[in-house]
Amino acid sequence: MLSATVLLVTGIAWQNLTALTDGLTKQDLNLADAGEKPADGAIDILLVGMDSRTDSKGNPLPPHILNELQAGGADDGGFNTDTLILLHIPNDSGKAYAVSFPRDSYVKIAGGFGRHKINSAYGFAKNKAAEKLQGSGKPAPEVEMESRKAGANNLIETIQTLTGATIDHYAEVNLVGFYDITKAIGGIDVCLNTKVRDSFSGANFPAGQQTIEGKNALAFVRQRHGLPMGDLDRVVRQQVFMAGLAKKMLSAGVLADSTKRNDMIKAVSGAIVLDDGWDITKFALQMKDMTGGNMTFQTIPTGNPDLQTPEDGSAVEVVESEVRTFVKNLGKGPASSNPADPKFDKASVTVDVRNASGQAGLAGQVLQSLVAKGFTGGQTGNADAMSKSVVRYGKGGEAGANAVQETLGGLKVEEDVNVPAGAVRVFLGSDYAGPGARGFTGSGVLALDGARQQPADPAAPPPISADGVRCVN
Template structure:
């Protein structure tokens, strides 16, 4: 009886939501478009604070050391106006921005890492700072800490993580084997916090956080936890036990958001990270920061403001003629032809010219790339620059690639490596989620 009463109460609250009562399109199960507005923006943050944690809790959560009392995770979720698409954008914690002015402040606005806005003015200043640097209005705000995240994942039934190779990070406590794993809140926290695994740093961690969220949404949807107002209310109630919201966000709002997300297919849920132009911008007194790519990041915010998809938008992520999947600067190459060596060096490869030791008579055929076993991705990058070359794996352990030029002419193609592609390109959830 109580479940029925809750359901009726929620339906009476939700019936005024325009897309629930308007005409549907050719998909009878799809919500209809709303008449006005440009979608809904939700800011989700995870804080880095050890305040109130006992020594035992710190050991259990593997969060020793001093917290920064800042935001450790920041995701902006945009629900389209017709509720047929969700775009989830991660804002890296080290983004160098100008903060919004705190209430009552008379001094000029400060600049710093975006995660520091929370320390200055808690959630309200974090929200206003995101609004200032993105030009988007934030409609709802959700915040949790280490224990809140752990409890939320546990209350929602755990999470799925997957990896094609073992992952171990002493700082976060992550230690999992290759494969697919169902983890509790503690395991999910370790996975989400890991920064010292490949790809390293904050952007690699952010992509793993996106993958974790994509799989949690898929699992909640598959279990019917977001399938109707009552189920969505039950899920929202569990979330509210460990997640704080602003005064504009209540149970009904979370039900609406959850129900919207639960009705989306994986190809209608997008994930991206703000495009970066400088990955190690040093600022005195602040340290290493990230600078947003002005043109691409503005295109990202413009797309969300206009309620457009972000995947496939070449203004956000231009498509190079020949894309390098890994960083040429990290690939050491010995080349026995001076001209080819020079051309590869212009492409950014770490080249040693060994033409002085080249054979007097070149072997018949195209160039041959000899590479260490396990470096297939780097071999593909080098082969993209030498499209006619043959590849040969070797068991040697010196981690150096050799290019032996043959009798045929060699064309060196210009390749483009964009770290934003590898670690934060706009993609749909079906390309992020763990495969069955």
């Protein structure tokens, strides 16, 4: 989608766009006939990064490619979806929201498979369909593509049930496609807070800014072992990588270089699977004004990042109702059941912050963020581990608590007799991802027009933006 838009808005020859679209693999999937103005007021696109050992047409990858990718053998990996992003585009096309789903999110899987990690939704249905088709007499390539269609449909249904959104379009890229695209455009600029080394993904990077491509790019977005927040840190990596990819693909260095441009088109057209009803050319024309708009990266609300499950080991806790509310309110600002008086004097509220997340230094960072917003800083400290963040207040302190929770992104508010009268105390659980948190992207804006978007909160980390390189874990 991004490639088609780039070609259109920059006036690149139409034969380039034809070359891009002609090579795409299409699947007839169970999607709503949304038209130009969907009933829910937006276009919702499911973007999927597939951890498969086949190409987009179902052909096994050769051993030398698997060795280069450090992806194991042809029978390893199955059809797990390592990257899941819901791209939510309002009808005015002025702003878009890219919502990430941690691959280990523990949710209800469609098709009667029970509760499992979300990255298994595709594989469960794909394998079941393949078993049914084995005795059908159909050729192996046809069995492969039909079973993959079943996997994609089950993933779509799982996401729709989880979010309440209606998926209008579907795009999928596999390991080798990702590898080829990053090499074709000359790599992506990224930055790490500290050096990392991980034998599982093959990640071996120094600290600081660097340019990565091919197998190194794949290792960068796949690593989760050895990171402070595991799967949640990987989500942030994927988001900064997408921002870097957008910046590079929109740069004159790629668009003006015919070799890079042609290599990019070849890589994209041979690696992408789209739903059959998606006219990508028409869509790119509709979305061309997005280059002057914004894209905000978000992550679904999560709870305990080390939830122990009956069959899947450690997973990321997810409450479906919270996810549906989050998606419904995209672009509407923080929700609050008890909004604060806009004339309320924040300086009259002294806020204490307690760290119950296990993330070192979080209480101090959040308190700095609140002081920067006008509140009076109290004390910081640690508390027993909690999965859910909460704002507690003493007698007469409800108005101040409402103002604090709005500033932090709509946390739960409750009265507590242990909090002094008129005071407010914030308890930061493992789910906290608001101002002051590592990887906070609530105010982070990806400016596709090259304009730097400053974070609304000076105490929060800099935004994920196509105008710069954000250092991450």
